[in-house]
Amino acid sequence: MMEFLDQLLSFNLDRETVFGLFQQSLVFIVGMTAILASLGVILCATPIYSALYLIGNMVCLALLFLLFNAEFLAVVQVVVYAGAVMILFLFIIALLGARKEPRDLSFQNLMGLGFVGLLFCELLLTMAVGETQPVQGQATPEVVQQVGSAKAIGIELFSNHIIPFELASLLLLVAAVGIISLAKFTYKPLRKRTRT
Amino acid sequence: MIDDILNFLDPYWWLIIGVVKAVIIAVGLLSTVPLLVWLERRLMGRFQVRLGPNRVGPLGLGQAIADAVKLLFKENIVQSSADKFLFYLAPAIVVFTAIVAFSAIPFGEPFEVGGQSIGLWGANLNIGLLFIFAISSMGIYGIVIAGFSSNNKYSLMGGLRSSAQMISYELTLGLAALCVVIMSGSLNLYEIVKSQSELPYAIPLFPAFVLFFIAGVAETNRAPFDLPEAEQELVAGFFTEYSGMKFAMFFMGEYVNMITMSALITVLFLGGWNSYIGLDIPILVFAFKVFLLLCVFIWLRSTFPRIRYDRLMTFGWKFLLPLSLVVMLFYSAVKVYSITA
Numbered sequence: 399m400m401e402f403l404d405q406l407l408s409f410n411l412d413r414e415t416v417f418g419l420f421q422q423s424l425v426f427i428v429g430m431t432a433i434l435a436s437l438g439v440i441l442c443a444t445p446i447y448s449a450l451y452l453i454g455n456m457v458c459l460a461l462l463f464l465l466f467n468a469e470f471l472a473v474v475q476v477v478v479y480a481g482a483v484m485i486l487f488l489f490i491i492a493l494l495g496a497r498k499e500p501r502d503l504s505f506q507n508l509m510g511l512g513f514v515g516l517l518f519c520e521l522l523l524t525m526a527v528g529e530t531q532p533v534q535g536q537a538t539p540e541v542v543q544q545v546g547s548a549k550a551i552g553i554e555l556f557s558n559h560i561i562p563f564e565l566a567s568l569l570l571l572v573a574a575v576g577i578i579s580l581a582k583f584t585y586k587p588l589r590k591r592t593r594t
Numbered sequence: 595m596i597d598d599i600l601n602f603l604d605p606y607w608w609l610i611i612g613v614v615k616a617v618i619i620a621v622g623l624l625s626t627v628p629l630l631v632w633l634e635r636r637l638m639g640r641f642q643v644r645l646g647p648n649r650v651g652p653l654g655l656g657q658a659i660a661d662a663v664k665l666l667f668k669e670n671i672v673q674s675s676a677d678k679f680l681f682y683l684a685p686a687i688v689v690f691t692a693i694v695a696f697s698a699i700p701f702g703e704p705f706e707v708g709g710q711s712i713g714l715w716g717a718n719l720n721i722g723l724l725f726i727f728a729i730s731s732m733g734i735y736g737i738v739i740a741g742f743s744s745n746n747k748y749s750l751m752g753g754l755r756s757s758a759q760m761i762s763y764e765l766t767l768g769l770a771a772l773c774v775v776i777m778s779g780s781l782n783l784y785e786i787v788k789s790q791s792e793l794p795y796a797i798p799l800f801p802a803f804v805l806f807f808i809a810g811v812a813e814t815n816r817a818p819f820d821l822p823e824a825e826q827e828l829v830a831g832f833f834t835e836y837s838g839m840k841f842a843m844f845f846m847g848e849y850v851n852m853i854t855m856s857a858l859i860t861v862l863f864l865g866g867w868n869s870y871i872g873l874d875i876p877i878l879v880f881a882f883k884v885f886l887l888l889c890v891f892i893w894l895r896s897t898f899p900r901i902r903y904d905r906l907m908t909f910g911w912k913f914l915l916p917l918s919l920v921v922m923l924f925y926s927a928v929k930v931y932s933i934t935a
Contacts, residue, residue, distance in 0.1 A: 482733060
């Protein structure tokens with residue numbers, strides 16, 4: 399251990415290189431974990447493990463946001479997706495009693511595999527597009543440093559993107575009303591079911 | 595050799611300080627838990643007109659050590675039909691999230707040591723309040739996974755109950771905390787304490803304080819909201835199948851959550867380390883406020899019977915949530931008025 403450290407120090411690496419490398423490898427490791435977790439979601443036979451892998455994936459994404467200094471986004475990612483949405487998924491899976499699905503290669507499965515392969519091929523096509531232009535917003539790193547990421551997102555959301563924001567909230571409201579009307583009010587069947 | 599490493603790390607001294615702080619917080623919290631258990635048993639004894647544990651050591655203080663040793667040496671039973679991996683994962687999640695959530699809580703002004711100012715907090719985050727909510731919402735997974743992996747109907751019921759309860763009361767908790775955020779204009783817990791240097795928010799924001807406290811008790815799964823464990827109907831709920839140290843870890847998680855919730859209420863509503871009567875020992879003031887709140891938690895447990903499950907849900911969704919929305923709207927109106935006027 400000591401020899402290793404001696405060797406490391408004798409290389410005369412300057413700090414910035416070491417810590418930069420450390421940061422980059424951290425991003426790489428977290429990204430790889432996210433990919434592995436998302437593979438786990440689709441490859442797991444038990445639904446409960448799939449859900450847990452999805453949670454892991456979301457936490458990894460939050461960590462990536464954190465590594466790029468977007469603290470607010472990271473925390474919102476955890477609160478909304480990992481904290482609220484996934485707990486409902488787990489709730490339903492636990493309630494219905496998830497069973498291991500048998501694996502058999504039927505015609506439908508082959509169709510599904512073919513479709514997934516097609517999607518992957520389309521994904522590969524994007525390599526031909528080349529580098530994309532990053533979206534230029536008003537919140538430069540200096541502004542974010544000054545007012546904090548929560549405030550910067552708030553200002554951006556309520557000035558430039560107010561209409562999409564309100565429309566999205568309207569859409570959610572419609573969905574909520576629809577679900578309540580579907581779940582709460584039962585409609586009388588046209589013809590009364592008779593017992594035979 | 596050591597000097598070389600220290601020289602190398604010199605601009606990154608905060609890394610070393612961070613590690614030291616993390617160790618202090620984790621060890622401190624975990625060693626407070628046995629004391630808190632002792633306090634609860636003693637106080638419960640007094641509330642029920644009996645003595646409580648008083649045989650081991652002075653005032654029964656040795657009971658804490660005896661309990662810890664007993665739990666460490668108990669047999670560790672894993673039933674054969676349990677999902678082994680998840681069964682072991684669940685208590686770890688509970689303890690981990692409980693300790694991490696506490697790390698964002700500030701309990702004093704920063705002080706200077708050798709030219710470096712060291713803050714009395716694990717991490718002073720710009721979004722400290724949201725961070726605590728995020729981590730504590732991850733803590734539910736420990737309980738749900740425990741309930742699911744035990745392969746036991748009572749445990750499953752406990753896990754399901756806890757997830758429904760936590761989601762319901764988290765909304766009220768968040769909305770009540772939002773009142774404080776609106777008034778102080780910051781999500782940073784240190785700034786929030788700073789803005790209370792003259793008056794704790796418990797006085798101007800009294801309705802929000804009450805709502806936050808009720809939702810906080812529900813979030814920590816304490817009586818009268820201890821539906822997930824409910825000894826009488828669910829035989830201890832989600833940890834029915836756990837024994838030995840893993841059982842103790844659920845215990846630790848619950849008590850650490852209790853401390854975190856008390857500390858959060860102190861920071862948000864009781865003015866943190868501001869004493870208001872001229873007593874200038876920040877940490878003692880903070881600890882005293884937390885201690886008082888912990889006693890209230892225990893007092894509640896020995897006073898109220900457990901409420902029925904449907905009433906819990908009705909109370910959460912049809913009473914607390916609309917009320918907290920109204921309170922939040924009222925305080926945002928006050929804030930807008932005070933800015934424009």
